[in-house]
Amino acid sequence: MNLPAAEALAPDTPALAWRHGFADLGPAFYTELRPTPLPDPHWVGQSAEVAGLLGLDGRWMASDEALQTFTGNAPLAGSRPLASVYSGHQFGVWAGQLGDGRAILLGETAQGQEIQLKGCGRTPYSRMGDGRAVLRSSIREFLCSEAMHALGIPTTRALCVTGSPAPVRREEIETAAVVTRVAPSFIRFGHFEHFAAREQIDELRALADYVIDRYYPECRATSAFGGNAYAALLQAVSERTAALLAQWQAVGFCHGVMNTDNMSILGLTIDYGPFQFLDAFVPGHVCNHSDTQGRYAYNRQPNVAYWNLFCLGQALLPLIGEQEVALAALESYKSVFPAEFMARMRAKLGLRTAREGDVALIDGVLLLLAQGRVDHTIFWRRLSRAVAGGDFTPVRDLFLDREGWDRWLLSYSELLAQEGSAQAADLMQQTNPRFVLRNHLGEQAIRAAKLGDFSELQTLQRLLARPFDEHPGFDAWADFPPDWASSIEISCSS
Numbered sequence: 001m002n003l004p005a006a007e008a009l010a011p012d013t014p015a016l017a018w019r020h021g022f023a024d025l026g027p028a029f030y031t032e033l034r035p036t037p038l039p040d041p042h043w044v045g046q047s048a049e050v051a052g053l054l055g056l057d058g059r060w061m062a063s064d065e066a067l068q069t070f071t072g073n074a075p076l077a078g079s080r081p082l083a084s085v086y087s088g089h090q091f092g093v094w095a096g097q098l099g100d101g102r103a104i105l106l107g108e109t110a111q112g113q114e115i116q117l118k119g120c121g122r123t124p125y126s127r128m129g130d131g132r133a134v135l136r137s138s139i140r141e142f143l144c145s146e147a148m149h150a151l152g153i154p155t156t157r158a159l160c161v162t163g164s165p166a167p168v169r170r171e172e173i174e175t176a177a178v179v180t181r182v183a184p185s186f187i188r189f190g191h192f193e194h195f196a197a198r199e200q201i202d203e204l205r206a207l208a209d210y211v212i213d214r215y216y217p218e219c220r221a222t223s224a225f226g227g228n229a230y231a232a233l234l235q236a237v238s239e240r241t242a243a244l245l246a247q248w249q250a251v252g253f254c255h256g257v258m259n260t261d262n263m264s265i266l267g268l269t270i271d272y273g274p275f276q277f278l279d280a281f282v283p284g285h286v287c288n289h290s291d292t293q294g295r296y297a298y299n300r301q302p303n304v305a306y307w308n309l310f311c312l313g314q315a316l317l318p319l320i321g322e323q324e325v326a327l328a329a330l331e332s333y334k335s336v337f338p339a340e341f342m343a344r345m346r347a348k349l350g351l352r353t354a355r356e357g358d359v360a361l362i363d364g365v366l367l368l369l370a371q372g373r374v375d376h377t378i379f380w381r382r383l384s385r386a387v388a389g390g391d392f393t394p395v396r397d398l399f400l401d402r403e404g405w406d407r408w409l410l411s412y413s414e415l416l417a418q419e420g421s422a423q424a425a426d427l428m429q430q431t432n433p434r435f436v437l438r439n440h441l442g443e444q445a446i447r448a449a450k451l452g453d454f455s456e457l458q459t460l461q462r463l464l465a466r467p468f469d470e471h472p473g474f475d476a477w478a479d480f481p482p483d484w485a486s487s488i489e490i491s492c493s494s
């Protein structure tokens with residue numbers, strides 16, 4: 001039998017069609033450079049869905065060429081790698097110039113998706129850093145990006161993670177990894193702050209015009225703010241950010257490092273570092289071990305986002321002109337965030353109709369959860385099941401203040417009767433996830449992956465891709481965190 005030549009079996013190198021919108025802004029915005037290779041790469045994880053989004057063939061994604069490409073060891077044909085410059089406020093303090101210190105943008109596909117490698121070596125913006133990311137943090141970023149997408153929360157996506165035995169020094173010696181991220185744009189508030197701080201007004205305007213024309217074209221046509229497109233941009237970003245924060249708060253997501261350089265101009269969740277999904281509902285919870293002041297505590301996130309938008313407003317001021325106009329553009333955050341938050345919380349309760357007593361009802365249940373340090377995800381899921389089946393005992397069991405719970409349930413039951421429990425339960429099952437990426441679940445996948453076993457990572461990936469499904473047989477992944485979970489320390493070290 002004649003076997004085909006090996007070349008005939010080799011999958012084709014993808015002929016991605018590129019456009020280079022960001023690169024076309026010109027060299028003031030970035031430095032062109034190549035990723036620094038890593039030795040002996042291996043696959044850690046891949047998202048078939050993101051590969052499909054990019055039009056990358058599954059066979060090619062299994063090839064050594066793809067492995068080398070997404071480790072930064074081989075160029076992707078037609079790409080134009082670059083690291084962008086930005087600045088920002090970190091922990092409330094102006095940090096000056098930052099930039100992609102370990103991320104390199106390969107370019108933008110014709111469908112409008114930028115592809116970026118994170119952890120692929122030093123750039124002119126690395127400062128004291130080594131340009132690398134460790135396996136641990138890369139797995140967390142990969143899993144969480146895709147988990148957030150499946151939850152319906154705007155986010156950067158992740159195509160894959162590759163690992164290498166190359167040592168990387170953090171608190172201890174770890175190994176290197178590269179995450180391939182995908183998003184329509186990786187532009188941050190900090191990009192605008194950079195050019196504003198340097199009084200490079202032409203570049204500031206070019207950047208704002210680019211963002212408006214590409215991502216917010218409706219801002220050109222607006223009659224609001226006397227037709228001021230830059231004010232309209234600020235308002236649109238404020239509203240998207242408000243909607244994003246409402247989703248974070250409703251699902252119990254703590255970002256951990258809400259610096260202005262980690263705020264996406266598209267209102268996406270970006271930079272999965274010391275993030276955490278709440279276990280117990282502790283409003284003041286601080287997930288980042290390095291955040292000693294608690295600046296980015298869970299319950300402070302909505303205010304921090306507004307503070308960050310204020311920084312963006314200040315950066316856009318030379319384009320907007322009048323300070324009052326910039327302040328007016330920021331105003332809608334104050335109404336959009338509560339409205340979006342209420343809408344999300346109503347959906348968590350299965351209520352489709354807004355009513356006057358909603359705020360008291362929602363505040364009431366959140367207070368009970370906080371007083372009892374009740375597990376956030378389990379509470380909402382048990383409540384969904386109770387509404388579907390009529391037995392509220394498993395929910396009641398979560399509380400110490402049973403009388404308080406009974407009182408609250410009484411007023412909630414009246415609304416349920418009005419809306420119809422079956423209909424409410426349907427909405428709740430699609431709103432309250434059974435599976436979120438809790439710290440200890442990520443940790444288990446990381447520990448196994450460090451030993452070369454990626455099965456736990458794949459299991460998690462599968463569960464988190466459909467977080468609202470029951471997944472019979474996987475109860476342990478939806479259970480309370482084990483005692484050791486509280487000893488996991490997640491810091492900025494990544």
Ligand SMILES: Nc1ncnc2c1ncn2[C@@H]1O[C@H](COP(=O)(O)OP(=O)(O)OP(=O)(O)O)[C@@H](O)[C@H]1O
Nearest residue numbers: 098099100101102103126129130131132262271272
């Ligand atoms: N190991 C590193 N080497 C070089 N630069 C780094 C390193 N870690 C962080 N930086 C840079 O420090 C700044 C702040 O880091 P931060 O942790 O917010 O971002 P990040 O996790 O590297 O990346 P991103 O925001 O792109 O997800 C950024 O400019 C980042 O590129």
Ligand SMILES: [Mg+2]
Nearest residue numbers: 261262270271
């Ligand atoms: Mg960052």
